[in-house]
Amino acid sequence: MGSRRGTVVLDLVRALLARPQAREPNTTIAHQTIVFHRSRGEANRTARYQADQFIHEGRDDLAGTLRPFMSSFTAIERREILDDLRDGSCLGVFATSALELGIDIGDLSAAIILGTPHSRPSYRQMAGRVGRRSPAIVVYVPRDNPLDNWYADERRFASHLATAEPEPVITDPENDDVAMLHLAAAAKELDINCRTDETFFGERLKERLRILDEAGDIQEHKKGLFYWSSADDPFVRINVLAAKGTHTVEIRRMEDRQVIGQVDNWSALWMLFPGAIYEDGIWDTYVVESLHLGPLDQRHGHSEVERVAWVRRATTSQTKYYTVALTERNVAVVDEKKVIGRNVGSLKVHRGPVKVTQTLADHYFRVRRAEPGAAGLPKQRKKMPLRKWPTAVGPDGECDFRSIEMESAGLWFPIPTAVWEAVKERAQRPPRASIPGEATPDERAMSALHAAEHLICRMTGVVPGIWEGDIAGLSVDSHPAFSDGPGIFVHENTPGGTGLIDLLMEGDNLGNVIRAALERVENCPNHCENGCPRCIQDWLCGNQNFFLDKEDGRLLLQDLVRRAG
Numbered sequence: 001m002g003s004r005r006g007t008v009v010l011d012l013v014r015a016l017l018a019r020p021q022a023r024e025p026n027t028t029i030a031h032q033t034i035v036f037h038r039s040r041g042e043a044n045r046t047a048r049y050q051a052d053q054f055i056h057e058g059r060d061d062l063a064g065t066l067r068p069f070m071s072s073f074t075a076i077e078r079r080e081i082l083d084d085l086r087d088g089s090c091l092g093v094f095a096t097s098a099l100e101l102g103i104d105i106g107d108l109s110a111a112i113i114l115g116t117p118h119s120r121p122s123y124r125q126m127a128g129r130v131g132r133r134s135p136a137i138v139v140y141v142p143r144d145n146p147l148d149n150w151y152a153d154e155r156r157f158a159s160h161l162a163t164a165e166p167e168p169v170i171t172d173p174e175n176d177d178v179a180m181l182h183l184a185a186a187a188k189e190l191d192i193n194c195r196t197d198e199t200f201f202g203e204r205l206k207e208r209l210r211i212l213d214e215a216g217d218i219q220e221h222k223k224g225l226f227y228w229s230s231a232d233d234p235f236v237r238i239n240v241l242a243a244k245g246t247h248t249v250e251i252r253r254m255e256d257r258q259v260i261g262q263v264d265n266w267s268a269l270w271m272l273f274p275g276a277i278y279e280d281g282i283w284d285t286y287v288v289e290s291l292h293l294g295p296l297d298q299r300h301g302h303s304e305v306e307r308v309a310w311v312r313r314a315t316t317s318q319t320k321y322y323t324v325a326l327t328e329r330n331v332a333v334v335d336e337k338k339v340i341g342r343n344v345g346s347l348k349v350h351r352g353p354v355k356v357t358q359t360l361a362d363h364y365f366r367v368r369r370a371e372p373g374a375a376g377l378p379k380q381r382k383k384m385p386l387r388k389w390p391t392a393v394g395p396d397g398e399c400d401f402r403s404i405e406m407e408s409a410g411l412w413f414p415i416p417t418a419v420w421e422a423v424k425e426r427a428q429r430p431p432r433a434s435i436p437g438e439a440t441p442d443e444r445a446m447s448a449l450h451a452a453e454h455l456i457c458r459m460t461g462v463v464p465g466i467w468e469g470d471i472a473g474l475s476v477d478s479h480p481a482f483s484d485g486p487g488i489f490v491h492e493n494t495p496g497g498t499g500l501i502d503l504l505m506e507g508d509n510l511g512n513v514i515r516a517a518l519e520r521v522e523n524c525p526n527h528c529e530n531g532c533p534r535c536i537q538d539w540l541c542g543n544q545n546f547f548l549d550k551e552d553g554r555l556l557l558q559d560l561v562r563r564a565g
């Protein structure tokens with residue numbers, strides 16, 4: 001079943017695109033189909049694999065009608081795909097949520113939704129892409145992860161997704177990262193009134209105006225009225241170190257300097273590191289030669305320096321692979337004064353501002369793509385050393401650049417001493433197959449904690465209003481926040497935070513998440529022995545799911561559920 005699931009979407013697409021005609025079984029007619037994916041890489045890879053498969057079957061005509069659609073494409077490419085969709089020359093489009101809202105693609109006849117949508121309205125947006133004029137097909141395909149399989153239960157699918165009221169929209173007007181940006185951009189458009197505009201820019205408007213004033217960005221030209229006076233464009237002046245997706249990095253072909261795509265600077269570090277393979281649609285593959293992330297701080301000049309990833313065409317053998325960045329993450333509590341504690345049952349949980357540092361490891365994975373006709377998707381991956389680092393321009397000129405810092409909101413709780421003692425005792429038993437034989441008892445104890453952390457982070461998606469992709473976590477054996485004992489951090493992936501952690505701290509939400517985590521590991525649909533992507537493995541894991549112990553993770557979660565009341 002495990003390997004079979006990987007091809008469900010492909011089987012569906014083939015059935016929809018090459019449907020035999022009732023009267024003439026040797027000819028086919030097509031349902032124009034859209035497949036929604038959770039990530040760019042996933043959309044591109046399904047599109048490529050499907051095209052390869054059609055060519056393998058002698059259906060080059062169908063292969064030529066498939067297109068991926070994603071935000072990294074140039075505006076011209078995106079317009080072309082939309083035209084092809086409307087005039088029917090594109091029969092199958094493989095998209096991310098970039099194609100969800102506000103784009104007219106006409107009326108298609110089938111939608112495949114791969115994985116849990118960001119929200120209930122998002123589900124309806126996707127499903128609403130089809131069937132406006134005539135009956136259509138919508139298929140939800142749970143991916144191999146615990147949250148999707150939780151939703152795959154028919155009753156939960158109906159009551160929590162398909163027919164449920166839209167979730168409350170969570171936002172935080174006091175998020176400095178967002179508020180300062182909007183304030184700067186607004187000041188360039190219109191005067192800001194420091195007395196009356198608090199409604200739009202939060203209670204700390206005066207303080208924020210003072211910061212911009214001191215930086216020489218705005219001036220008070222009448223009492224209480226401020227206007228943008230800097231020559232800089234406020235839209236492009238965010239520190240790459242402290243913000244996510246604030247600048248655009250161009251992807252340029254070395255042969256002719258042509259721009260073939262663009263991506264935000266945050267994604268660029270993980271997608272376009274030197275040596276990475278960049279898949280540009282179905283037919284073109286490139287290898288990244290170098291990545292230049294531009295000035296670290298716009299205010300220190302250098303604005304003429306380009307943000308660019310230079311790519312060259314991949315050789316035939318390179319096109320058989322894709323690459324996955326490996327990252328390391330650290331979390332630190334930044335402002336003790338803002339930390340608030342609360343008991344969830346007998347678990348002592350804290351929330352507060354955290355600094356998250358994500359660093360590119362000195363290795364990455366090269367993974368072989370599936371060959372057409374092969375059953376399932378291959379798991380061959382090779383660890384490759386990073387030979388060159390991305391660069392950025394700091395105060396002393398160009399430098400190696402390998403990490404991004406952001407401040408966000410987090411919650412954390414220590415593992416109670418008695419619970420951890422039990423984990424350590426279990427870790428003394430003879431090793432099982434899932435854990436490398438040479439693992440020490442300490443590493444095995446951490447494998448249990450790592451598994452529990454994965455499930456807790458992913459199952460935050462059971463709380464209405466939380467998209468689990470906006471949440472990440474870290475398990476540590478020792479950290480100052482836990483008086484140098486073990487514990488779990490759960491944090492938002494958005495700079496400044498958007499209120500999701502507050503929501504998790506409300507009522508019984510965190511308790512529900514921990515209970516859902518235990519329920520998933522106890523009821524993995526694969527009935528796996530050592531853990532699989534449908535229970536403890538996590539698609540966002542920075543170290544690619546090394547050191548995970550399903551059974552000990554389950555026992556730890558059992559203890560945590562008891563403590564959480």
Ligand SMILES: [Zn+2]
Nearest residue numbers: 524528532535
């Ligand atoms: Zn499993």
Ligand SMILES: [Zn+2]
Nearest residue numbers: 541542543545
């Ligand atoms: Zn992990």
